[in-house]
Amino acid sequence: MLNKxxxxxDTATRLFYAHGYHAIGIDxxxxxxxVAKMTMYKHFASKTDLICAVLKERDLRFQESLFAFANSxxxxxxxxxxxxxxxxxxxxxxxxxxxxxxxxxxxxxxxxDEIHQIxxxxxxxIQDYLTSILKEIAEEKVALKLGAQTLQILEGAIVxxxxxxxxxxxxxxxxxxxTVLKAExxxxxxxxxVV
Numbered sequence: 001m002l003n004k005x006x007x008x009x010d011t012a013t014r015l016f017y018a019h020g021y022h023a024i025g026i027d028x029x030x031x032x033x034x035v036a037k038m039t040m041y042k043h044f045a046s047k048t049d050l051i052c053a054v055l056k057e058r059d060l061r062f063q064e065s066l067f068a069f070a071n072s073x074x075x076x077x078x079x080x081x082x083x084x085x086x087x088x089x090x091x092x093x094x095x096x097x098x099x100x101x102x103x104x105x106x107x108x109x110x111x112x113d114e115i116h117q118i119x120x121x122x123x124x125x126i127q128d129y130l131t132s133i134l135k136e137i138a139e140e141k142v143a144l145k146l147g148a149q150t151l152q153i154l155e156g157a158i159v160x161x162x163x164x165x166x167x168x169x170x171x172x173x174x175x176x177x178x179t180v181l182k183a184e185x186x187x188x189x190x191x192x193x194v195v
Contacts (some may be wrong), residue, residue, distance in 0.1 A: 005043040007033045013054050017097055021051055021107045021115075051104070051115055058100055059122045067129065076136040077187065080150070081174060083130065087154060088170035091161040098162040102155070127151040137186050146184065153177050 011033035015024045026047055030040050044050040070082040090096060101119040108115040131147030138146060157173035160166050181187045 004033075004035050004039050008035060008040060008043060008050070009053055009057055012050055013058060013100075016051070016054060016103075017095075017100055020103060026050075048115065052118055055100065055104060055115065055118045055122070059118070059125070062122070063125060066126075070129075070133075076133050077181075080130070080133050080177070083133075083154070084157075084170050084174035084177065087157060087173070091157065091170050092167055096161065099155075099158050102158065123151065123155075126154070130154075134186075138184065142184060146180065146186075149180055150177050153180075 008029065012024070012029050015029060015032065026037075026040065029050070030037055033040075040050075044053065066083065066086050069086045070079050073079045073082045101122045104115050105119040108119075110116060111120075127147050127150075130150045131143050134143035134146045134150070137143075153173045153176050154170075157169040160172075161169035166172075178187055
């Protein structure tokens with residue numbers, strides 16, 4: 001049987017993802033998780049603690065899924081493209097409702113806020129992963145620059161996918177990233193299966 005702490009986290013994740021963080025109160029989470037208020041506060045001292053737990057678990061699952069998929073490819077450019085393919089699949093899920101970390105950073109906009117910091121760290125881990133792939137084909141300074149640019153392109157795809165219901169946002173984003181890589185001389189016109 002699913003333990004009560006996990007039931008709370010799973011319920012909160014679903015509700016926060018669908019409605020945002022400020023819009024969902026603790027009482028609704030308690031009711032939908034089917035737990036007592038005392039049980040809730042036994043596991044989470046505050047709503048902030050619960051949001052942090054939700055984001056940390058979401059981050060772990062996100063990383064595991066994305067990195068496992070991308071790392072199943074060997075060549076760096078294929079691995080990089082796989083990151084966009086993974087995002088394409090995510091953006092086309094029927095439950096897609098944007099990024100929980102972008103939403104959290106927007107709702108908790110103070111850079112010193114713990115929730116904001118967790119969201120920032122999530123994006124930093126993704127950027128570092130992109131940079132690590134790029135270091136296989138570019139010198140470190142170029143890889144760092146392109147890692148940051150690639151993250152911005154991906155983030156744009158997530159927002160565009162949500163706001164415009166653009167089912168091709170991640171594919172378009174990959175084409176944009178490939179153009180940037182071509183400009184840096186990292187993709188040649190005859191590179192197969194890249195764009």
